[in-house]
Amino acid sequence: MKFQRIASLLALWVALLSFFSATVSGQDWRPLGPQGGDVRSLSVDPQNAQILYIGTSDGHIFQSTNGGARWELVGRVGERQDAVVMTLQVDRRDSRRLFAGTQTLRDNAGGVYRSEDGGRSWMRAGLHGQVVRALAQSQSRPDLFVAGTLDGVxxxxxxxxxxxxxxxxxxxDLRNFDSVAIDPQNPDFIYAGTYHLAWKTIDGGLHWMPIHSGMIDDSDVMDISIDPSDANRIFATACSGMYRSANRGDSWMKIRGVPPTARRTYFLRQDPSNLRVLYAGTTQGLWKSADDGLTWKRITPAGWSVIALVLDPKNPNKLVAGTERRGVFVSEDGGVTFRPSNQGFHHQQIMAFAADPENEERMLLVLTNAQERILTTRDGGRSWNSAGMGVAPEQIRRVFSVPGGWWVSLSSGGLMAYDEKKAKWSKAGFVAPSKTVPVARPGKRSAPPVQRPFQQIVNDLAYGRDIWLAATQQGVAGSRDRGATWFEFSAPEVRGTPALSVRASSDGRHFYVLTQHGLLASSDAGQSWNRVELPVPAALAVRLHNLDDPTLILASKVGLFVSEDSGRRWRPPYLPGMFIEDVAVSEGILLVSTQSDGLYSSTDRGESWIPMEGPVAGARFPFLANHRINRSFVAASSTESLHTLRIDLLSAKRTAQQAPSLTSMSQQSQLKPNQQ
Structure with a gap:
């Protein structure tokens, strides 16, 4: 009996390996933009300044082989999507070898990783579980590395x-390290900056001494650099500004010339061809000094937060700057002018997305990390235009494509509609006046009823033939005049019950509402409601979709459920145990996005599933849409901007025939002991 159980588990394990090794070969990923995003770290190949690397906030590594003119996503550091690449180093001895220090956001962990193939694949290289915010390689002894972590050096x-x-x-005090530097001649001289001032050791760490004489107290030392011509000259940058030392850090002098509003300084770099030329990256732009720091001039707009800079030693006029939110900028004239250089670098964080089902070239995005946070396109992503006037992006709860335009629901309640001619958002919708007419006093005319703005918190919208439906925190609302006025459904089953998701049949007669307490259905346009049993507790339900009028799809935190008879019966879960975020259907292919397991497709209505492959396939895609014109999907990522995904149906079917069904594997693993 026990042997049979073990054999069954081994068979399941082999099936899982077979499943995850099978991926659809006929896939075509194409970025739609917007370009740019957050640069967390920027590094250059010491042997070839044309080769650059970007580290990002989700572990992805981008490479440029032409000095930043074009970027390619080459790999991910580790397996986690919340791994921020805090520091990135190219080995001085081998251009193919890279080192990265990471910090994971969910559990404040991380480690050091190494790549031997130019960033395409990565392996752990120690300090697993440590937040590694700084990493340095010795010039005189290149096999020696120093890492600064929250725990120590x-x-x-x-x-x-x-x-x-x-x-x-x-x-x-020797904790929370943010920067490290190694003396270029003597690797026993190590400098380290913490969230609270700086330290150094002259004997390889046997003894440490504080070196903050002259620094403003409680300075977060973000960067330490050593003058390559004089190891006694040290530069440090901090939240309190810039500092210079002429005696290996024993005392510091504050560098003046940058206004206090821009004093939070990420780094200071010397021009390798002229060490008197200094560059400083701050939260308010990139600054340049041509006289060893006596005077400074801002050479970028103040709105740029410049966190990294690469200087070409063979071309002193070439600057490559990495910024927050805006991506990469390149200057060919020593900083007189800059141009954006984000071709191939798609790393915008999408917090809301909608596509027009009637015109699939039209899409709307809300971004979390961009200067222009609300964008629309009318040409399938070839160009993007700002659409942010009149609404604060942080107030947006969800965005919707409604017949005739764009609407958003607000976190504080209510709806707003976008006027494309005015390029402005305005409040939309009123509460329909009560049918009860007040009795007028003798001799006085009755005042018309006062219209109240529709202020309910809207979680979802759906559209039938002659009715719009809104799932709100207060229940279900309807509109028969395209959202101009709204009325509440008064049935006790839906009134006052928070509704998460709503769907309507094409004829406008059948409604389905997913609430915090379960699923409700109406077959008479909302006059009466029946409770429909869910396959999981309501607390695990995420969103309701309708594949066609009788077919319902329930996305849940523990898998995908399908009913082909309006919810009377549900199939066993597909993709069991996975948190399902969104669902889309195109040309017979069902595409599902999960919160942490990537994308999966099915060509047989869910009987078998294949994981998607490709550089961005493992990213999180909270929003999906079908693109019927191109027979493809649009996938909006929380970190990787917007992409189209085209899946060849024949290739997908051939792959599916070779892979076991996740449903059957789940059922096999759940057999009772006496069945095993």
Whole structure:
């Protein structure tokens, strides 16, 4: 009996391996934009300044082989989507070898990773579980690395194969390290900046001494650099500004010339061809000094937050700047002018998305990390236009494509509609006046009823032939005049019950409402409602979709459920255990996005599933839409901007025939002991 159970589990494991090794070969991923996004780290190949790397906030690595003119997504550091690449180093000895230090957001962990193929694949290289915010390689002894973590300072003398702590454990001040630097001649001289001032060791970490004389107290030291011509000259940048030391950090002098509003400085770099020329990246632009820091001039707009800079040693006029929200900018004239250089770098964070089902070239995005946060396109993503006037992006709860335009629901309640001619958002919808007419006093005319703005918090919208439906925190509302006025459905089953999702049949007679307490259905346009049993507790339900009039799809936190008879019976879960975020259908292919397991497709109405492949396939795509014109899908990512995905139906079917069904595997794993 026990042997049979083990054999069954082994068979299941083999099936899972077979499943996850099978991916659809006929896939075509294409970015739609918008370009740009957050640059978290920027590094250059010491042997070839044309080769650059970007580290991002979700672990992805982008590479440029032409000095930043074009970028390619080449790999991901680790497996997690919340791994921020805090620091990135190209090995001085081998251009194909990269090192990265990461910080994971959910559990404040991370580690050091190494790549041997130019960033395409990565392996752990120590300090697993540590937040690694700084990493430096010794010039005089290139097998020696130093890492700054929240826990302390660590050193490797074998190119990252092993690490030793060189700062005392549990020290009150020797923690929360944000920057490290190694003396170019003597690797025992190590400088380290913390969230609270700076430290150094002159004996490889045996003893540490504070070096903050002259620094403003409680300065977060973000960067430390050493003058390549004089190891006594040290530069440090902090939240309190810039500092210079002429005696290896024993005392500091504040560098003046940058206004206090821009004093939070990420880095200071010397021009390798003229060390008197300095560049400083701040939260308010990139600054340049031509006289060793005596005077400064801002050379970018103040709105740029410049967190990284690469200088070409063979071309002193070439600057490559990495910014927050705006991506990469390149200057060919020493900073006199800059141009955006984000071709191939698609890393915008999409927080809301809608596509026009009648005109699939029209889409709307709300971004979390861009200067222009609300954008629309009318040409399928070839160009994007700002559409943010009149509404604060942080107030937007959801966006909708309604017949004739764009609407948004607000977190504070109510709806807004976009006027394309005026390029402006305005409040939309009123509450329909009560049918009860007040009795007029003798000799006085009755005042017309006062229209009240529709202020309910809207979670979802749906459209029937002659009615719009809104799922709100207060229940279900309807409109028969395209959203101009709204009325509440008064049936006790829906009134006052928070509704998460709503769907309507094409004839406008059948309504389905997913609430916090379960699923409700009406077959008489909302006059009466019946409770429909869900296959999971209501707390696990996410959103309701209708494939066609009798076919319902329930996205849940534990898998995908399908009913072909309006909810009377539900099939066993597809993709069991996965958090389903969105569903789309195109040309017989069902595409599903999950919260942390990527995208899956099915060509047989859910009987078998194949994971999508490609550089961005493992990203999180909270929003999907079908694109009937191109027989493809549109996938909106929380980190990777917008993409189209075209799946060849024949290739998908051939792959599906070779892969086991996730449903059957789930049923096999759940057999009772006496069946195994």
């Amino acid at each position: 660590y050193r490797s003398t074998d190119s990252g194969k092993s690490w030793q702590r060189i700062s005392p454990a549990g020290h009150e």
